[in-house]
Amino acid sequence: MDPIAAKYIGAGIACIGMGGAGVGVGAIFGHYLAAALRNPSAAQSQFGNLIFGFAVTEALGIFSLLIALLLLFAL
Amino acid sequence: MADPIHQFQISKIYTLGTIGGHEIAFTNSALFMGLAVTGIAALMVGATASRSLVPGRFQSLAEMSYEFVADMIRSTAGPDGMRFFPFVFSLFMFILFLNMLGMFPLGGFTVTSHIVITAALALLVFLTVIIYGLWHNGLRFFKLFVPSGIPIVIMPLIVLIEIMSFISRPISHSVRLFANMLAGHITLKVFAGFIVMLGAYGIGGWIGAILPLALTVALTALELLVAFLQAYVFAILTCIYLNDAVHPGH
Numbered sequence: 001m002d003p004i005a006a007k008y009i010g011a012g013i014a015c016i017g018m019g020g021a022g023v024g025v026g027a028i029f030g031h032y033l034a035a036a037l038r039n040p041s042a043a044q045s046q047f048g049n050l051i052f053g054f055a056v057t058e059a060l061g062i063f064s065l066l067i068a069l070l071l072l073f074a075l
Numbered sequence: 076m077a078d079p080i081h082q083f084q085i086s087k088i089y090t091l092g093t094i095g096g097h098e099i100a101f102t103n104s105a106l107f108m109g110l111a112v113t114g115i116a117a118l119m120v121g122a123t124a125s126r127s128l129v130p131g132r133f134q135s136l137a138e139m140s141y142e143f144v145a146d147m148i149r150s151t152a153g154p155d156g157m158r159f160f161p162f163v164f165s166l167f168m169f170i171l172f173l174n175m176l177g178m179f180p181l182g183g184f185t186v187t188s189h190i191v192i193t194a195a196l197a198l199l200v201f202l203t204v205i206i207y208g209l210w211h212n213g214l215r216f217f218k219l220f221v222p223s224g225i226p227i228v229i230m231p232l233i234v235l236i237e238i239m240s241f242i243s244r245p246i247s248h249s250v251r252l253f254a255n256m257l258a259g260h261i262t263l264k265v266f267a268g269f270i271v272m273l274g275a276y277g278i279g280g281w282i283g284a285i286l287p288l289a290l291t292v293a294l295t296a297l298e299l300l301v302a303f304l305q306a307y308v309f310a311i312l313t314c315i316y317l318n319d320a321v322h323p324g325h
Contacts, residue, residue: 055301055308059251066254069261073080 011071021061079264111172152318167310174302197249208320
């Protein structure tokens, strides 16, 4: 296979990983919302945990985006 | 299209000399680190120079950042962790200022988008945890790898997993900050490139460029949030890791 073509295909495949991060971020916010509606008084105290979980999960999606971008522009 | 990687290039500003054939130069990276340190020092010293009971704008900013980091340490590492307050506070403010300085358009340089910087910071935290943990707890520090209440049969497996996760900490710690800043800034530049490319197609292209322009504005707002969030995540992970050094054993 042409190495340039393989590079672009690889960048596309690497982006599939972002789907997993999307599922994870959705689960975090969905569960937070469900729990916050059950017990609104406790919701505010868990906001920090929500943002922390979001950032850690989102970072995994960023890792695969990083691989794709490096394949496209840097390597 | 303009190269979106170009913004991360390190350029020499002033050559100081050579050591062993390697050029030692004052670079734009060093300039922005200096700017960040100057900014933090000016904020913290200037805000607390004329202390008043009812704080003004800058004094409340300094007090808020103190309280923010102090609460973070107390809630994750307990009151014993407060001896690491200067360390965590410096890390948090340094990374926050570097990330925010990187958000400046036209010549802003993101120091934290280089793995060498974030890896150095993460290794600093990692070695602090090991050295302080061994010095403060002695061999009890290794209880960190042996969780209590685990059946003896699967203990070797658990210990192996705990050691692996401990060793991989500096990698994930540094790559998280580096990758977020790098990928975020490249995404911004790619979307900004769409506007220029569409603009070359005349009036129809200008109308089509409205969407990428709006997206670029929205992404800039998201990047500002990420710049703060990643400094926060780096600091809170530092606190969680330091908690292991202060209180080993689960």
